[in-house]
Amino acid sequence: EMLYKLYPVFLTRHSLVFEAMLSLPRIHCILSNSIVLHGNIWQEFDHLLCYLHGCDSELERQEFLTSILKLSEFYQIDSGFWYAVTRLKDLLPAVFKPSLKLQLGRQFQIHEWVEPSFCVMMEHQPISSISHLKAHHMGMVYFWIIVTTKAQIKEHYRALAYTKPALDQSNDC
Incomplete structure (x- = not known):
């Protein structure tokens, strides 16, 4: 003390x-x-x-x-x-990381920090690069949202890749 x-x-x-x-x-x-x-x-x-x-x-x-x-x-x-x-x-931004900005934004109701920080984290990082400290700063709910959203995007990409496009066989082509 x-x-x-x-x-x-x-x-x-x-x-x-x-x-x-x-x-x-x-x-x-x-x-x-x-x-x-x-x-x-x-x-x-x-x-x-x-x-x-x-x-x-x-x-x-x-x-x-x-x-x-x-x-x-x-x-x-x-x-x-x-x-x-x-x-x-x-x-x-190199000093004030988006993960800490997200944590402080949530903790102290600084709403204009939450969405931009979350978007930056969604865009630029593969899930495997999210460190333990970044996950702690985000909080479990936000970490879960990022993981599930990225997994859904990956599933949609795969579905689009394996879906055969419809061919337009009209005489106007």
Whole structure:
């Protein structure tokens, strides 16, 4: 566990969740404003604090922006959420992979990311090239849709290849 010494005013200025959390009465607390943030990875919380303090060191890294997106959604920090969405849109496709874009789009209801990411994944990849990480990012339902759709397309191609075309034997040819 990581211990931070932060001013409550700093956190409450950005988040209604922190405002509510820090306004609760404390019984038998050694530190007057101590709170335990279960379920937070300390690196992600560091990224959020860096964003809130206005640090410029890591602003373009995908991990940094993803952390801000996740924790801003969790702590209801609207400015952080929209900052991360805007900056992630600006990342190059080679950096911000369609599978991660699909996962984040589904997870945070960023609907304009879902369909384009899914289409890119359908077009350019044979099923055998989808890695375990990409399948995890997609989620099982989307992975199943891709697999079954590609299998149906393959069946249609085979059916077309073995179907004899009808010949037009009119005298007008």
